Amino acid sequence: MTKQVASILGVPFSTRGFRESVDYMVERIEGGKQTHVVTANPEIVMLAREHRGFRAIVEQAYVVPDGIGIVYAAKWTNQPIYERVTGVELLEALMAEADRRRWSVYLLGAHPEVISLAAQKLAERYPSARVVGYRDGYFRQDEEEQIVQDIAEKKPHLLFVALGAPRQEEWMVKYRDQLNASLMMGVGGSFDVISGKVKRAPAIWQKLHLEWFYRLASQPSRWKRQLAIPRFVLTVLREKWSGRS
Template identity: 85%
Template structure:
């Protein structure tokens, strides 16, 4: 039997493929198990490596491999991760489950126009899913108590939070015991994609595993963030070579 966790630079990833991940998370929701999903790419792994408090959050979460760099790192270190589980696709698949089971969904984060567009698109695509709340990410610290209370009273099965990483996961971990959500998941820029404000890379780029390069070409201002990718590769290889010696 394949082990269910693979460790990449001290971050524990689930080894389940996409469909298996969706089914397993659905089982957890139906079984009353609370789940904090972290969609981790090389950038998140490097943040966890350098930020002890964030690493502690990640170590307790359900971490999925969102990024081809994670799949390659697993291959180089002989670990059984064979498939990406991207945040935006996992969000859509869980919305399909919400549609099927009439789950409550709360959407938090992104810009005001983006979150409302995303809500409208998701409501149209998944009419039986109950969107029980929606709030943009431009709130002041003193408004957090009210937002947490609103989510807690709504008791959503799915809470999707787009506040950027690592802030979104730190926020969910801070209020985890109060939020009353079966599943909490940081979704980064997924609402931008769902709303149509940002285009995903064409399918050919996705198949060639060059989605990161397409995003960099589309948004050159991302170059500093993308430096995490070569740093991640070098760190994985360095650890591999040092473990051999």
């Protein structure tokens, strides 16, 4: 039987494929179990490697391989991760389940215009899913208690948080026991894509595993963040050659 966890530079990834991951999450929600999902790409792995507090958060979460770099790293180190589980596609798949099961959904983060548009589009696309609330990510610290209380009162099956990593993961863990959310997941820039403000790479770029390059070409300001990719590759290969990975 394939093991359920593979370690990439110390980060414990689920080895389930996309559909199997969705089914597993649905099973946990229906069973009343709380789940914190982290969609981890090379940038997240390097953050976890360099910051002990963030690594502790990731180690307690259900981590999926969001990024072809993770799949390649697994291949290089002979670990059973064969399929990407991207954040925006996982969000859409969980929304489809929410539509089917009439689950409640809460959206938090992003720019005010973006979150409003994303909420509207998701409500139109999944009419039986109940979008019970949304809030942009431009809030002050003294407003957090009110936001947490609002989410707690709504008791969402799905809580999607777009505050950027590592802030979104730290925020969810900080308030996890108060939020009353069945599944909470950091979704980074997914609301920008869903709202239509940012275009996802065309299918051919995705198929060629060059989505990261498309994002860099269309948003050159991302170049500093993208430096995590070559650092990640070099670190994986160095550990492989030294026999530690």
